Amino acid sequence: MAPHFLIRGGRQLSGAVRVGGMKNAALPILFALLLVRDEVVLENLPPVTDIETTLQILCQMGAELTRISPTAIRINTKNADPDAVPLNLTTELRASAYLLGAGLGRFGRATTGLPGGCDFGARPLDQHFRLLEALGAVIAPEENLLCASAPGGLRGAKLRLDFPSVGATVNGILAAALAEGTTIISGAAREPHIVDLANFLNACGAQIAGAGTSTIRIDGVSRLHGTRYRIIPDMIEAGTYLCAVCGTGGGLRLDDICPAHLDPVLLPLRKMGAEIAVSESHLTAKRTGALYGTVLETAPYPGFPTDMQPQFAPLLCLSRGGGRIYERVWNSRFQYTAELERMGGRILPGKDFADFPGGDRLTGARVRATDLRGGAALVIAGLCAEGMTELYDIRHIERGYPQLVEKLTAIGAEIACGND
Ligand code: UD1
Secondary structure (H helix, E strand, O other): OOOOEEEEEEOEEEEEEEOOOOOOHHHHHHHHHHHHOOOEEEEEEOOOOOEEEEEEEEHHHOOOEEEEEEOOEEEOOOOOOHHHHOHHHHOOOHHHHHHHHHHHHOOEEEEEEOOOOOOOOOOOOOHHHHHHHHHOOOOEEEEEEEEEEEEOOOOOOOEEEOOOOOHHHHHHHHOOOOOEOOEEEEEOOOOHHHEEEEEHHOOOEEHHHHHEEEEEEEEOOOOOOOOOEOOOHHHHHHHHHHHHHHHHOEEEEEEEHHHHHHHHHHHHHHOOOOEEEEOOOEEEEEEOOEEEEOOOEEOOOEEOHHHHHHHHHHHHHOEEEEEEEEOOOOOOOOOOOHHHHHHOOOEEOOOOOEOOOOOOOOOEEEEEEHHHHHHHHHHHHHHHOOOOOEEEOOHHOOOOOOOHHHHHHHHEEEEEOOOO
């Protein structure tokens, strides 16, 4: 039995979509719960498999979990046991690397399986290790395992990251929140999910300043207390629906968004012909005229997000004039283009870029999702294509898009989940 999406393309999208909470903000916050030995209520959690897997990891470690609704939980990690980490689950997602910072901060030691997640070639952890070691941790990578301990306790330190790595910045904040003294991370990642993690921890009594800038200062505190916290809206989910309507034509209203986070995505969409009107917590977007090409270059926030480049690829295929995507964050993030070619897209690969001559006619085909955002790109291609697309390996997509079929159906798409 292979679950798949069946998409009949060619229908314009119109209506409204409520955007869910941001997966990449929720995951660090869920691991941060280990630092808080108290009851926390989290709202706006996206109901996707990566979040479920993380909740299972926490529960198997001994967390007490009550589900308030599909998007809200009450959770207390006071009885969490560092020796009860389900290693088989940690290998299913990249964010399990955050067990290192959180485990060191809470227990003075941590073990996790080698983090999984999307395959973009090498996904090194050296910046994570440098930060944790600067704070006093000893990292001992074993076969298929990462073990860390802090024999003398964690002490604040100053460190400059070589690259504004989101993951390393998260691990640094997690390890430093309860460490003795002050930690200063320069060259830090500035993504909205970093700000959300700092806001959550500060709501629990942490002393973190500068999140959202390149220099973050963390004054260690001795304990954290419970809180109620709402996860920020998912700018990547929002951007994905915007690309979909820009591809099919039509008009869409997105509710529950944070417009400022979307600026790096709105800029190229406008260049490509979308008309977008933004208000405080929602926006409307439509494309009624031609679709134009553009050049995109991924970069750390506030640059154009690497997590949005695949979703623009089908638009560039269809566009008048074509364009180019430079991928500057990951050295291997164009695997999805081979699938897009099966649908009639013309893509010319370069060293760290892909060229799109444009003017293509996309036609339905049997394709597979190679990773989460690459899978989203194929959904968009299917919505824009003539005929039927059968999209397999949708487990990648289910890691990050809540109720995708329901939300797309509600705005006029012909998409169903099949199982054969
Ligand atoms: C990155 C993205 C994030 C996205 C996620 C999944 C950036 C800056 N980060 O986060 O927005 O949600 O992928 O697609 O866009 N690196 C090292 N050593 C390390 C850590 C990272 O060399 O220890 C390099 C990586 O090889 C990569 C870059 O830094 O080239 C970005 O890594 P990082 O931000 O840590 O990745 P994620 O946290 O997974």
